[in-house]
Amino acid sequence: MRDTPPNLVILPPAVTDAPLSPPSPGARALDLAGESMGTTWSVRLFAPPELSGAALRGAITAELARIIALFSPWVADSEVSRLNAAPEEELTVSPGFRALLAPLMEIAAQTGGASDPTLGALTDLWGFGPPGPRQAPPAAAEIDRARAVSGWRRVSLEGTRLRRPPGMRFDFSGSAKGLAVDLISRALTGIGAGHHLVEIGGECFARGLKPDMRPWWVAIEQPPELPRVLVALNGHGLATSGDERCFRHGGRRYAHTIDPSTGWPAENDLTQVSVIAADTMQADALASALMVMGAERALDHARRHGIAALMLRHGGARILTPAMERMTGDDG
Template identity: 50%
Template sequence: MSDSPFSRGSRAAPPTVSLGDRFPLADRADNRVLIPPMDGVPPRPPGDVVLALDGETMGTTWSVRLIGPPLLGPVEARAAIEQELAAVIAAFSPWEPNSEISRFNAAPEGMWSVSETFWGLLDAAMDLGDETNGAVDPTLGALVDLWGFGPPGPRSALLPVPSDEEVEAALAVSGWRRLRMNREARGLMQMGGMRLDFSGIAKGYAVDRVSDRLTAIGATSHLVEIGGELKGRGVKPDAQPWWVEIERVEGSTEPRTVAALYEMAMATSGDYRRAFEHNGRVYPHTIDGSTGRPVTNAVASVTVLHSSAMKADAYATALTVMGPFDGPEHAEAIGLAALFVERTPRGPVERMTPALAAMMEEPW
C-alpha cells in the first residue's frame, strides 16, 4: 500500500521530484544524470508552444506540460485530462461512497460483477501480487483503515496502536490469495468484510491514462505528474527531454539526481510521505500484508523507472515492502531500474540496480 491518492481534505504529500524546464549544462556538471535507452533521434513535437496545466485530484495535485497541435487549446486539453481523472475516481476511490470500489467493499457476501476498467487494474495488481509474493496486494483495505490511512481517517493520538487481536481480525479478511475471481463472468467473490485498496498503484495508473489520452488527441510530447508520480513522452521544442529531479532523503550526502523522462515513467515510495508517530515511534503508510503492520525494515525510499507508470508505482511500493535485501535482489533479477535508500546509523545509504546504473551517462 502506498500513499492514499484519494483522501479528501488531507494535505497533499510532498512532491518526490522537482520539475525543471531546463537544467543548464553548467549545473548538470554537479548532478548525476540518468538517460534512459533510446533508439534513433526523437521525433519533433507537434508544435512549438508548451502548455502548462495543473489542478487537484484524488487528495493530491496534478500538473501537465504538453505540446499539442496548433488547434489544441488549454480548455480542450484540460477537459480531456479531467475526464480521465474523473473516471479513475469513479472506479477506484474508496473515499467516494458511490464509486465502484466502495460498492464492492460494502457489498454482502457473494459474487459481484465489475466493469472492464475495474477488472483490468485489479487483474494487473493480482499478477504483480503473484510475482512479488504479495508485496503488491490490492486486498489490504481493512488493514489500511485500521492503521489510519484509509477513508475512516487518521487514528486518534489518544488511542493506542492497533492490538494484535485487531490486526488478526483485519488479516482474516485480507490477502490476495483469498480473493476469488471469475474471469468468464468478470466477477469477484466478496467473502464478507474484504475491502479492496488500490492506493499502491492508482496514481501510476492515472498517469498512464492521462498520458495515453493526451497522445490520442495529438499532444504526443508531454510530461504528466500526479502526486509525485510521472511520465514523460517525446521532447520539448528545443529538443531537450523532460528533466525531473528525484527528491533526496533528508540527511543524504549524495549529489542530486536528474532524470530525462523520455518514453519513461518514474515513481517513488518514501517513508516520509505519510506516517504517524506514537510513543516516539514512527509508523509509515506502507503496509506489509504478511504481518498486517506498517513496514519496519529501514527502507527510506525506493524510486523506480519503468515504461509503465502503473508498474513503476506498484514496484516502488513492493520493493519497499520487500526490504533492503530482498528488494534489490528482486529488482535486479527482473532487470528493473531502481534506486534504494536505506536508513542506517551512519545516515542514508543508497543502492542502485545495474539497470539504473546503466542509465548514468553524460547529459545530452
C-alpha cells in the same frame, strides 16, 4: 563552502513507440495544473494550434474523474466503495476496474504479496484510509481480524467475474495515481498532444521531446547532501514510495506502507524507493513492494526481475539495482 556533488543522470533506453522527433512547427507550450485524488497534478505539453487549453484540460479532468469513480474509497458510490460494502462473495466488476486489478494481481504474485491490493481493512485500521487517523496502534486482535479478510491469494478474477471473501476491502492507493498518470498520457496522445510530461503527486510519465530535441527531465527528490538524481523520460513512468507519511506513538514512527506478512507498517532499512518502468502504474506498485521488502530482499528481487530502482537507506546510503546502473551517467 562545500562543493556541489555532481548530478546522477539516469537515461532509460529508447521506447519503440515513443516519438524521437520534436513537436510539429507551431506547437505551443502549455502548463496546466490542478488538484485531484487528494493531491496536486500538473501537465506540461506542446500542443498543436488547433487544440485549445480548455480542450486539453477537459481531457485531463475526464480521466481523473474516471479514476475517482472507479477506485476512490473516499467516494461512497465509487466502484471500489460499493464492492467493499457488498455482502456477496462473487460479483461482476467493470472492465475499467479489471484493467487495474488484473495487473496488480500479477505484481502481487511476482512480489510474493509484498504488493497486495486487498489490504483495505488494514489500511483503514491503521488510520491511513477514509475512517481517518488514529493516535495509537491497533490491538493485536484487531490486526488479526483485518488480516483474516485480506490477502491476494484469496481473490479469483476470471474476466470480469470476481470472487473474494466477504469483508475483504480493496485498496488501490498504491497504484491508482500511477494509472491515472498513464491514462492521461494516453488521452493526450489520442487527441494529438503526444509531447508531454504528466505528474500526479510525484508520480510521472513523459512522452516525446521538446522542440530543442531535449527529453523531459525529472528530478527524484533526495536529501540535500546527496547528488541530485535527474531522469530523462520518454515513454517511461517514474514512481517513488517513501516512509514520510506516518503517525508517531510512544516515540516510534508508523509509516503508511503496510507489510502484508505482518499486518503492521513496514519497518526496515529503507526510507525511499524510486522505480522506472514501462508505465507509471507498474512503477507505483513495484516501488511500494520494494519498500516493504527491505534493501537486501528488494535488491535480490529487482536483480531477478530486471527492475530499475534506486533505493535510499536510513542514513543516506544509496543503492542502485543492476537495471538502474545500466541507465546511469554523470554530468559532473
